[in-house]
Amino acid sequence: MADSDLRGEAYEAEHVHAVYEQIASHFSSTRYKPWPIVSQFLTTLPPGSIGLDIGCGNGKYLPLNPSIYILASDRSTNLAKIASSHQPQSAIVADSLALPHPLKTFDFAISIAVVHHLSTVSRRREAVAAILGVLRKGGRALIYVWALEQKGSRRGWEEGGEQDVMVPWVVKGPKQVKPRKRKAKTETDEAVSMPVEGGGDRTFQRYYHLYRKGELEEDVVVAGGAVVESGYEKDNWWAIATPRWET
Amino acid sequence: MKLLTLNFLTCARKACKATNAAFPLHPKDAELEIVEVELSPLFVRNILPRVEWEALRTLCQDLGLPQLPATAPEPGELFTPNPSDGVEGEGIEEVGEEGEPTQTLKDLHHVLLETTIREGKLVCGSCGHEYAVKEGIANFLLPSHLV
């Protein structure tokens, strides 16, 4: 896994996109609680602001502020369909590296738990550049990625560890009686129980790049942005970025 | 997809994105559907200045919808004056401040938010690529040779 040259678009198609397409409805049913930083970012925007939710998943952030307009996109058709139910917002299917939006237009953008699914550093920076590219001068993007430093979580990741990992998603089969917490499993357990059938459960592996401290800010700067504010929130790094160019 | 959405979309191809010809995308074989959306007069008022009116006009024309006026309605055309204004105007709660939404505002709401493309294609005026709309969801994923 150390060689990032082996990764890229085709790799993500198999280890990210195909997985989300299959787990869409189950994933969606577990994703309802918005992160506080994201809520705060969206609810403090002035009424009439227009922006994008890039990699919107099931659209859980779309209902937070009905006085702004959000055009959401996801690579998964199944997830975009679920997201499209939130009026007055919209949802489309698009790739974060080929966004179908006019440049230098939007007041804001959010990219929550998306950039960490890109499997090379150049693709991650390209994604950040694409987000900055659609913002008008002074526009702001909130980017949120999984942290390597998660000592408090049961996943056991911490500083100095492997940053490119596969993370299991277990869809409980109907036979399962005793509910077990998905997060309790370690990666090695998963590698063993990987065979798709097992008490009716199905396990899907998703690729993640875990960000170390300061890495997100580096990516923002290399991508042509300036960091307005950044921080750590419950196993994630986040940054509010603005384009550096003059228009 | 609602027509408002199309005001913020262009071709996904890098070479097209910066060109004027790619915006707005042109509907083809479009099957329209009216989806009822709760009227939020303030949302319509606030979003209107951000709408590229000419693009919306072109779109309505492409779809064979009633022609829109040459220029966007002025803010004053969106609400009927509140009769209580000026008479003990102070301290009135914000709700009544705007007055009643006019037919113009309601028509805008209908065009921007309730008129949707259910099936069809969106064509780039620059490269000719066609993006499919199925069950109201437009798909902008590009085949790898076009990225």
Ligand SMILES: [Zn+2]
């Ligand atoms: Zn094009």
